[in-house]
Amino acid sequence: MHELLLIGVIAIITLLTRLLPFLFFQNKTNPIIEYLGDVLPYAIMAMLVVYCLKNVNFISGNHGICEMISVCSVIGIHLWKRNTLLSIFGGTLIYMFCVQVLFI
16 A cells, blocks of 8 residues: 555656646746757757767777767768757767677
8 A cells, every 4th residue: 555655646746747847837938948948958968978978998999989980970960960869869870880890
């Protein structure tokens, strides 16, 4: 019984955290929210790049060649198609190809 009550409370709190912003900000234009909507995708992408490249060792192994190829391919695909998901997916595929096939 305790487990079911716990799951119910967690489900209600999760639902409220998803629902309350829509209730508070409906039919209102908030410049802070609009600014964050414009800036956050780029900030998240920058954080992902830093996180992915933080452990790359440029003086041993393949010297970060696979990582640099994939970063350049993400930039190229994004400049070509202007699609974030496509560029991330393409860069991931190119990185996995480099790691699994080219630099065994």
